[in-house]
Amino acid sequence: MQMTTEQLAKIFKALGHPTRVKIVEHLIHINTCVCGEIVNIFPFSQSTISQHLKILKESGIVCGEVEGPKTYFCVDKAVLEEFREYIKNL
Amino acid sequence: MQMTTEQLAKIFKALGHPTRVKIVEHLIHINTCVCGEIVNIFPFSQSTISQHLKILKESGIVCGEVEGPKTYFCVDKAVLEEFREYIKNL
DNA sequence: TTAGTTTATCGTTCATAGGCGATGAACGAT
DNA sequence: ATCGTTCATCGCCTATGAACGATAAACTAA
Numbered sequence: 001m002q003m004t005t006e007q008l009a010k011i012f013k014a015l016g017h018p019t020r021v022k023i024v025e026h027l028i029h030i031n032t033c034v035c036g037e038i039v040n041i042f043p044f045s046q047s048t049i050s051q052h053l054k055i056l057k058e059s060g061i062v063c064g065e066v067e068g069p070k071t072y073f074c075v076d077k078a079v080l081e082e083f084r085e086y087i088k089n090l
Numbered sequence: 091m092q093m094t095t096e097q098l099a100k101i102f103k104a105l106g107h108p109t110r111v112k113i114v115e116h117l118i119h120i121n122t123c124v125c126g127e128i129v130n131i132f133p134f135s136q137s138t139i140s141q142h143l144k145i146l147k148e149s150g151i152v153c154g155e156v157e158g159p160k161t162y163f164c165v166d167k168a169v170l171e172e173f174r175e176y177i178k179n180l
Numbered sequence: 181t182t183a184g185t186t187t188a189t190c191g192t193t194c195a196t197a198g199g200c201g202a203t204g205a206a207c208g209a210t
Numbered sequence: 211a212t213c214g215t216t217c218a219t220c221g222c223c224t225a226t227g228a229a230c231g232a233t234a235a236a237c238t239a240a
Contacts, residue, residue: 015102017198107228124187125186126186134230158186
């Protein structure tokens with residue numbers, strides 16, 4: 001399956017902020033984590049981080065699973081792989 | 091040489107618009123071209139395309155050489171390679 | 181010199197992004 | 211049932227983005 005230019009641009013846009021790049025790098029390293037953990041890493045409020053995570057989720061590069069009061073975030077590996085392929089073939 | 095997160099985010103941001111993604115794809119295909127050629131491809135005004143090219147240039151992924159009244163744009167291959175490497179190692 | 185070509189920039193308008201605090205919703209533990 | 215925890219969302223504000231037309235700047239050709 002091929003990504004559309006719009007989907008691609010949406011992922012690029014989601015990664016177009018230093019904090020969101022770092023969040024994704026962090027998620028790749030530790031595989032999965034909750035919002036609060038990310039809030040502790042960055043000098044921004046909980047609402048700001050939650051907003052960043054929402055943008056990443058909407059782009060498709062990150063997914064979140066609600067478990068009780070917590071939400072576990074992780075990188076969508078299939079989407080990441082498609083994204084990597086696109087860049088490779090660019 | 092390693093790109094900073096800020097530089098990376100700037101490239102991502104520059105690519106965070108469908109038109110700019112298509113411009114970069116086009117530049118990679120035809121190697122180099124002038125602004126007017128790109129204007130003819132897209133349904134946007136000359137000033138809008140010029141602005142998109144400026145954003146791409148400022149991110150570093152594209153460079154432009156002025157020759158007389160024309161400006162020849164092309165993708166900076168070194169930057170593109172660094173960018174590719176980053177994604178690959180992500 | 182004048183006219184035409186090509187591109188960049190300016191100023192404007194409307195929409196979206198980025199940050200925050202406050203609040204609400206969902207849940208677990210007491 | 212109540213309290214504390216965790217996260218999402220709302221409302222607000224300021225800043226930036228996206229598009230346009232108009233104009234300026236740089237050059238070429240007649």
